[in-house]
Amino acid sequence: MTTDPYDVPERAAALGLVVDEDRGALPYALVHGESLVAAAAWALGEAGVTPVDTGTPWAELVEAELPLVLHDPLCPMTPPDFIAGCVDHATAHACVVVGVRPVTDTVKVVADGFVGETLDRTGLVAVASPVVLPPAVVAALDGPPSSDLVALVAELRRRYPVELVEAPPYARRVGSEEDLRVLEALTAT
Structure with a gap:
C-alpha cells in the first residue's frame, strides 16, 4: 500500500x-532574521490556525464558535505541530489546553524577608505557549482574555477543565536578548 504525501489529516479549525x-x-527583536511576533504568527499559520488581528472585536471571535489559540511571541519557536496538537486536544476534550515547560531553576521560599527552604520543583511548571480556549470558554468570557497568560491560566483553572501539556524545549520562553540568542543557537539548522 502506498501512502499519498498530500493526504494530510484534516485539522480542527481555530483562530x-x-x-x-x-x-x-x-x-520585535529578531530570531533567525524574523521578529518574534512574525515567527509566532508564522507558527500559527503553519499549524492550520487562522491568525486574527488583536483589534478584532471580541463578539466576532465568539460568533465564530471556534477554538481560540493565544500564542505568546516570547515563545517564538513553538513548533507548529505542537500548536496543532494542542488545538486538536482542546477540541476533542472540550478543555483549555496550556503548553508548559518544567521549572529547572532552584525555587526558594521567602518568609519575613529571609530566604528559607528549597521547594521541590518536580511538580512545578512554567506557562509557555500556546493557551487554547475551546469555543464554550471563548463564549463565556466577557471580553478578550488577559495578556498575562500566567494570571489567565490561574483564573481559568478556577472555572474550567484545564490540561497542562509539556511543550517541547524549543517552545521555551525568552525573557531577554541573551535568552533569545540561546534559543536561536538551539534552533539553528
Whole structure:
C-alpha cells in the first residue's frame, strides 16, 4: 500500500492571537532574521490556525464558535505541530489546553524577608505557549482574555477543565536578548 504525501489529516479549525501586549520591545527583536511576533504568527499559520488581528472585536471571535489559540511571541519557536496538537486536544476534550515547560531553576521560599527552604520543583511548571480556549470558554468570557497568560491560566483553572501539556524545549520562553540568542543557537539548522 502506498501512502499519498498530500493526504494530510484534516485539522480542527481555530483562530489565533499573537499576544504581544505588555511585553515591551522584546517581541520585535529578531530570531533567525524574523521578529518574534512574525515567527509566532508564522507558527500559527503553519499549524492550520487562522491568525486574527488583536483589534478584532471580541463578539466576532465568539460568533465564530471556534477554538481560540493565544500564542505568546516570547515563545517564538513553538513548533507548529505542537500548536496543532494542542488545538486538536482542546477540541476533542472540550478543555483549555496550556503548553508548559518544567521549572529547572532552584525555587526558594521567602518568609519575613529571609530566604528559607528549597521547594521541590518536580511538580512545578512554567506557562509557555500556546493557551487554547475551546469555543464554550471563548463564549463565556466577557471580553478578550488577559495578556498575562500566567494570571489567565490561574483564573481559568478556577472555572474550567484545564490540561497542562509539556511543550517541547524549543517552545521555551525568552525573557531577554541573551535568552533569545540561546534559543536561536538551539534552533539553528
